[in-house]
Structures are given as C-alpha cells and as structure tokens.
Amino acid sequence: MKFLMIIILPVILVSPLRAQTKETESVHQLWAGYFNQLRFTDKWGAWVDIHARTREDYFTGLSQGIVRVGLTHYLADDLKLTAGYAFVNHFPSDNHKNISMPEHRAWQQVQWHSRYPAIRLMQWFRLEERWRRNILNDDKLGDGYNFNYRVRYNFFSQFPLSKKRFQPGTASFVVNNEIHLNFGKRIINNYFDQNRFFAGFNYHLNSHDNLQFGYMNIFQQLASGNNYKSTHVARLFYFHNMDLRRKQPH
Template identity: 65%
Template sequence: MQKVLILLITFFFSFTYSFAQVKQTDNEEQIWLGYFNQTRFSKRWGMWTDVALRTKENFVDQYSQAFIRPGLTYYLTDDVKLTLGYTYAWHFPADNHKNVTMPEHRPWQQIQWHTKYPKVKLMQWFRLEERFRRKIKNDDELADGYNFNWRMRYNILAQFPLSKNRFAPKTFSLVTANEVFVNFGKKIVYNYFDQNRLFAGFHYHVNKHDNLQFGYMNVFQQQAAGNKYRNIHTVRLFYFHNLDLSKKN
C-alpha cells in the first residue's frame, strides 16, 4: 500500500510539473518566508496563525505580497482538524497598480488531516477561500468596492525520514509537496485554473513538534487575461511551530 501511494504521489507531481513547463511564459525568481503556528488548547479546540512575506523578482528585488492568517481550529480527532480563518493580504505595487498597495480580505475554511506510516508521513488539506480584493482605479489610486471570487485549494505533503531515528529531533527528512488552486465565481472567465505549487526540499526536526522547512518551489500561475502565465522559481523557507497545551490543562 505504501509503495502504491508513493508511486501515485510521484506521478501526480510529474504530471503537474510537465504541465507547468509546457505553459510557461514569464519567468521570475522569488523568496518566500513564512512562520506557521498551530496551538492546541484543549481536546477539541486550538488556534492557527501564520504570517508570510514574499519578494517580487530576482530573489531580492522589492516585495510582492505579505499575509497574516489567524484561525480557530476544532479537532475532530488528533489527526483531523477543521479550521475557520481570516486572511489579510497586502499586494504591493504591481503592473496594474504601480504606485499603490492593494488590500485583500479573505475568509477561509479548511479540513486538514494527517496519515502516518512507518517510513512516510502525509499531510493533506482542502481549503475554500472567499477573496475580496480592492478595486483599482489607476496606477496611483484605489477604487471603491471589491472584486470577489471563490478559490479552492488542495495540498498534499509527504515526509520521508533520512535517518534511522525516524523524524527524531535533530534529524532531517525529505519533503515533497504539491498544491493546486482552482478559481470559480462570476468574475472568473479565463483562469479557472489559478496556479500549481510544486515543492521539493527538507525538514530539519528542531524537536518533536517543530520543523524548519527549506527547499525549491516551482509556482506556475495563469493570469486573469487567460493568455498570460507566470513561472516562478522560488526559494522557500518556512518554520512550523506546534504547541500542545491540552496535556497541561
């Protein structure tokens, strides 16, 4: 079963990566930094918080986006979680708003689950987002009101231990992940497919609960016009901080 699962994941990653290579148009280089915290307060309740910052191009030229995402989590079991959250996003000056930052309000709902095998750990989630992006009047000014659309995300991440002490503190594991984004709503005409994020890298297990993740991610994104695409080569550095206060309580 484990071998079949790994083969399916590998095929899925290979397919999405090949698709991205065929469709690429503009190439960019970015750095993505992120801090992710999941804190469990009791048997059923916890909190999700993450913050992120992304550069724009050439790895270190300016900033493209920043996010803060708090959420309330309900634990169905130790391995299955429901989260209701909110994101505030800053879209820093870009092609269609060169001198002004566009804000975005983004409520979201998510189911996340973990599956553990002797030689691999899997994490998956489905996330539904409601995106309210401020309208743009011109390069220098925001307009009144917001553009709205829905977006669905599916993420799968696999960890493979690289030492005999599997997933123990001070060890490394190999990480592969893929996340697919799909848009829908009245405003979506040409880009129902939004983007695909393919990641390969490592986890350094700081302790039993925390991980430092680093590696390469390819982001392939279709723009709203439908005939323009972005292929982003990304250095990704994330810290995952997990706290369980339920045992103390």
C-alpha cells in the same frame, strides 16, 4: 506508488498547459513563513501563519505580505477543521505602481494526517472567499472589490533520512504539491489558477518545531487566460506547534 501518483498527477495535468503557452514570464522569489498551530483542549485550537514574499530576482522589494488566523476544531488528533480570516497586502505592482492593493479572505479547511513508520503524510482541502480591492490607476484604489472563490488541495509527504525517524536533530526529505482552482462570476479564462510543487528538507529542531527549506516552482495562469507565469522560489518556513493541554499524571 500510490503516494507518488497523488503527488505527480497534478504536475502531469498541468503539463499540457505548459506546452500550449505562448507567453510565459519567469521570475525568482524568496518566501519566508512562520506557522503556529496552538492546541488549547482536546477539541479546540488556533491557527496562525505569517508570510513575506519578495519580488523578481529574489531581493528587489516585497510582492506580498500575508497574515492568516483561524479557529480549529479537532475531530480527532489527526483530523481537524479550521475556519478563519486572512489579510493579504499586494505591494506596488505593474497595474498599481505606487500603491498597495489590500485583499481580504475568509477561509475554511479540513486537514488530516497519516503516520507510518517510513513516511508521514498531510493533506488538506481549503476553500477561500477572496475580496480584492479594485484598482483605478497606478496611484489610486477604486471603489469596491473583485470577488471570487478559490479551492486548494495540498498533499504533503516527508521521508526520514536517518534511522532515528522524525526525532529531534534529524532531517527528512519533503515532497509537496498544491493545486489552486478558481470559480465564481468574475472568473472567465482562468479556472485553473496555479500549481505549486515543492521539494526540500525538513529539519526537526525538537519534538514540536521544524525548519523547512527547499525549492518551489509555481506555474500560474493569469486572468487573461493566455499568459502564464513560472515562479522559481527559494522557500524557508518555520513550523511551531504548541500544546497547552495539561498533561495527565502517569
């Protein structure tokens, strides 16, 4: 019950926002992502993830492309700190119809795992510093950047669907919720940014690779404060974990 409340609570908190919305746009997208966590030594590793996200109605062009890298320090096998950089390309949209808008992000994160016989949990807190290029008009970027901070809390849980729990060739049921909050001088109306709720399946290809697929709903408050977007996402992620440490002889 404790685990379920942690997952459900952010959704409950978002519900009043949904109830008072006057203008909510609904769109459908496809998200594909590749994640790699590479461990060099007992203390150090690297993080890479790459994303492609479509626009409305699943296949009408791209909305975003993201490349994120980071350096990871392991405090323990299940507790790690990561800091890095991400480049985000916002493909042509309503207020920049003919050009892409670049965004630069610095990010810092603490991540921890909890493992039990019948459930696996992962949580992280992530802080982002976001520099988004100003837009002059439909065809031209402006000078300078719009800066703000964003903090993200992610709670991920998976439940085995067979007696061979979390073993290669088995599947797990996944429930995941992540809430995003904005702050900074430029943030006036939308301190709440978005909530991402995901439910799907995780297929364990082998001891270090996983294929995750399912449905995600993103409920987002736009910068105006009284406009919202509900995005229905078909999500496909591939997780690749590599350990380069020399194995100790038995």
